[in-house]
Amino acid sequence: MHLCLAFWGLLAHLSTSLARTPDEWRGRSTYQVITDRFARSDGNVTAPCDVTKNEYCGGTWKGIEQKLDYIYNMGFNAIWISPITKNTPTGYHGYYQTDLYTLNENFGTEKDLKDLSDALHERDMYLMVDVVTNHFGSVESDPNIDYSQYYPFNNASYFHPYCEIDYDNQTSAEICWLYSNLPDVRTEDQNVVNAYSTWISQLVANYSIDGIRIDSVKDVDKASMPPFCEAAGVYCLGELSNNDPSYSYPYQSVLNGGGIINYPLYFSFNETFVYKGFSSTEKLAYNIYLDRNNSIDSNLHGTFTENHDNPRIPFHNPDIALAANAIAWTILTDGIPIIYQGQEQHLAGGDDPGCREAMWLAENGSYDDTTLLYNTTAYLNQIRTWAVQHSEGYTHYENVVLNYSEDQIAIRKDVVRFILTFAGVDQPQGTYTTVDAGFPPNSSVVDLISCKTYTSNGAGEVTADIGGGAMVIMMQADFIQGSEMCGY
Ligand SMILES: *[C@@H]1O[C@H](CO)[C@@H](O)[C@H](O)[C@H]1NC(C)=O
Ligand SMILES: *[C@@H]1O[C@H](CO)[C@@H](O)[C@H](O)[C@H]1NC(C)=O
Numbered sequence: 067m068h069l070c071l072a073f074w075g076l077l078a079h080l081s082t083s084l085a086r087t088p089d090e091w092r093g094r095s096t097y098q099v100i101t102d103r104f105a106r107s108d109g110n111v112t113a114p115c116d117v118t119k120n121e122y123c124g125g126t127w128k129g130i131e132q133k134l135d136y137i138y139n140m141g142f143n144a145i146w147i148s149p150i151t152k153n154t155p156t157g158y159h160g161y162y163q164t165d166l167y168t169l170n171e172n173f174g175t176e177k178d179l180k181d182l183s184d185a186l187h188e189r190d191m192y193l194m195v196d197v198v199t200n201h202f203g204s205v206e207s208d209p210n211i212d213y214s215q216y217y218p219f220n221n222a223s224y225f226h227p228y229c230e231i232d233y234d235n236q237t238s239a240e241i242c243w244l245y246s247n248l249p250d251v252r253t254e255d256q257n258v259v260n261a262y263s264t265w266i267s268q269l270v271a272n273y274s275i276d277g278i279r280i281d282s283v284k285d286v287d288k289a290s291m292p293p294f295c296e297a298a299g300v301y302c303l304g305e306l307s308n309n310d311p312s313y314s315y316p317y318q319s320v321l322n323g324g325g326i327i328n329y330p331l332y333f334s335f336n337e338t339f340v341y342k343g344f345s346s347t348e349k350l351a352y353n354i355y356l357d358r359n360n361s362i363d364s365n366l367h368g369t370f371t372e373n374h375d376n377p378r379i380p381f382h383n384p385d386i387a388l389a390a391n392a393i394a395w396t397i398l399t400d401g402i403p404i405i406y407q408g409q410e411q412h413l414a415g416g417d418d419p420g421c422r423e424a425m426w427l428a429e430n431g432s433y434d435d436t437t438l439l440y441n442t443t444a445y446l447n448q449i450r451t452w453a454v455q456h457s458e459g460y461t462h463y464e465n466v467v468l469n470y471s472e473d474q475i476a477i478r479k480d481v482v483r484f485i486l487t488f489a490g491v492d493q494p495q496g497t498y499t500t501v502d503a504g505f506p507p508n509s510s511v512v513d514l515i516s517c518k519t520y521t522s523n524g525a526g527e528v529t530a531d532i533g534g535g536a537m538v539i540m541m542q543a544d545f546i547q548g549s550e551m552c553g554y
């Protein structure tokens with residue numbers, strides 16, 4: 067009897083610990099990988115990759131597995147990889163799928179993908195897989211699409227007739243086609259919903275997937291999302307590229323407690339960091355509250371500052387301090403951080419496909435783990451992970467703007483207070499006072515970047531030195547004992 071109970075208890079434990087919930091993702095930090103462009107199985111670091119050609123460059127799941135330490139040593143405990151299903155010959159990015167039940171052979175075999183999943187789990191890292199329910203891909207455009215090539219949707223009846231999207235019209239976004247070669251699946255059809263549910267539950271089980279990133283959810287029938295996420299049984303992260311908070315954040319309610327890729331905050335971050343100016347910082351501060359007010363939980367969104375669909379920050383501004391502060395913003399503000407491959411190498415690609423550079427061709431050497439940004443990323447993940455592990459409230463805390471100016475913003479996230487700057491390396495030396503920082507009066511506070519120690523005043527404020535584009539990241543000295551940060 068006791069044995070029996072223990073057995074079922076163990077089973078229940080196993081099944082819940084395998085299907086990773088939104089709550090389990092809170093403390094995670096994610097590295098975004100474009101499978102075709104990260105690493106090759108043969109380890110070749112001179113193989114050419116002309117991003118303008120939109121062709122496969124040879125990256126594989128085996129390549130990722132072999133280079134996992136490069137990611138792990140930067141402090142990441144999750145990766146997001148490109149869609150894994152069979153694609154058209156030009157679908158190196160994975161978004162032109164043709165068959166849900168066949169893997170993309172360019173990326174490897176079933177065993178390779180399972181090996182990658184195992185290698186991740188051995189390091190206590192999570193696997194997030196990109197999935198597409200909105201459309202299939204084709205070499206031909208409408209009306210020359212051969213629907214018989216698709217599986218399981220092997221007939222035109224599973225797709226909407228072709229029409230061009232009018233983005234001011236939600237119905238049109240849902241039933242029309244992103245491009246004339248991307249047949250739009252009828253996700254409002256119950257047979258389609260059932261087929262997708264069967265597929266995703268098998269996929270998650272077969273490869274021990276911990277989370278899914280869902281492509282272009284604003285173009286999919288909203289009602290099809292809850293059953294899909296339910297069947298997946300893991301954290302769902304929905305992608306919708308839109309800068310309107312009141313349009314975007316409500317999607318959180320159809321993602322079964324998951325979140326969205328935080329585009330609204332990305333757009334205002336980009337405006338602040340790249341355009342600069344007091345009004346844009348003011349807007350960023352305002353948007354942080356809009357995010358909170360319009361979200362069910364702002365800590366379950368994916369926070370990013372670069373990705374495979376937009377020009378990288380150094381494309382607009384090559385300042386290295388700006389790049390470091392952008393990484394700090396990504397890792398330290400609310401949400402689950404997502405750093406895009408190559409951000410730590412200061413890659414500077416422009417709009418898609420320019421920003422999809424092969425990692426092995428990075429200008430200062432392949433997979434260089436000694437660059438300033440690699441080191442900065444590792445340190446920021448170390449700081450965040452310390453806070454996650456030592457402050458129970460950290461991953462639920464909604465960050466508060468303490469103050470801002472034309473080129474600085476000061477934020478409190480629970481036990482961490484940080485000042486980021488958009489001024490770049492030429493920023494003059496000065497001081498910055500964090501008002502209402504909430505430190506106990508007269509307590510010892512450490513800036514984890516300069517390792518300087520300050521004492522808070524009777525009102526709990528700290529006046530910190532700032533300059534040269536360096537960020538300031540403060541925690542109480544008592545709190546970091548044993549962390550080995552700044553010698554504590
Ligand atoms: C790497 O690939 C390039 C181009 O395909 C080839 O010329 C070179 O010999 C390869 N290097 C190694 C070490 O295999
Ligand atoms: C295939 O799709 C066409 C066009 O929508 C439809 O007329 C036909 O009945 C469908 N065939 C089957 C077997 O579903």
Ligand SMILES: *[C@@H]1O[C@H](CO)[C@@H](O)[C@H](O)[C@H]1NC(C)=O
Binds near residue numbers: 229235238241242
């Ligand atoms: C919105 O798009 C749908 C589908 O194309 C169309 O039927 C409808 O008339 C459009 N509505 C407006 C207001 O344009």
Ligand SMILES: *[C@@H]1O[C@H](CO)[C@@H](O)[C@H](O)[C@H]1NC(C)=O
Binds near residue numbers: 166167265268269
């Ligand atoms: C999952 O694995 C089973 C058993 O090998 C296979 O029949 C099924 O097609 C797989 N499904 C997916 C979506 O990979």
Ligand SMILES: *[C@@H]1O[C@H](CO)[C@@H](O)[C@H](O)[C@H]1NC(C)=O
Binds near residue numbers: 333336376
């Ligand atoms: C980011 O800012 C730059 C520079 O002002 C601008 O050109 C670009 O369009 C912005 N990017 C996005 C995605 O809004």
Ligand SMILES: *[C@@H]1O[C@H](CO)[C@@H](O)[C@H](O)[C@H]1NC(C)=O
Binds near residue numbers: 352353355356359
């Ligand atoms: C957010 O909500 C708070 C509390 O209701 C309100 O004071 C604040 O003005 C709101 N801010 C924004 C930007 O919506």
Ligand SMILES: *[C@@H]1O[C@H](CO)[C@@H](O)[C@H](O)[C@H]1NC(C)=O
Binds near residue numbers: 412429
């Ligand atoms: C490459 O190294 C040089 C010299 O250290 C540096 O100036 C440059 O910014 C680096 N490039 C990148 C992309 O990090």
Ligand SMILES: *[C@@H]1O[C@H](CO)[C@@H](O)[C@H](O)[C@H]1NC(C)=O
Binds near residue numbers: 441444
């Ligand atoms: C950053 O680089 C320094 C100097 O090489 C090293 O001592 C430190 O451990 C690195 N920090 C991290 C988090 O990797």
Ligand SMILES: *[C@@H]1O[C@H](CO)[C@@H](O)[C@H](O)[C@H]1NC(C)=O
Binds near residue numbers: 469470471498499501
């Ligand atoms: C915010 O910072 C500015 C510039 O550093 C300072 O002048 C101002 O007093 C601060 N505002 C508050 C409310 O503390």
Ligand SMILES: *[C@@H]1O[C@H](CO)[C@@H](O)[C@H](O)[C@H]1NC(C)=O
Binds near residue numbers: 507523524
């Ligand atoms: C903080 O220090 C000041 C000056 O030493 C002292 O007057 C004040 O009582 C202290 N406040 C607290 C709460 O310890």
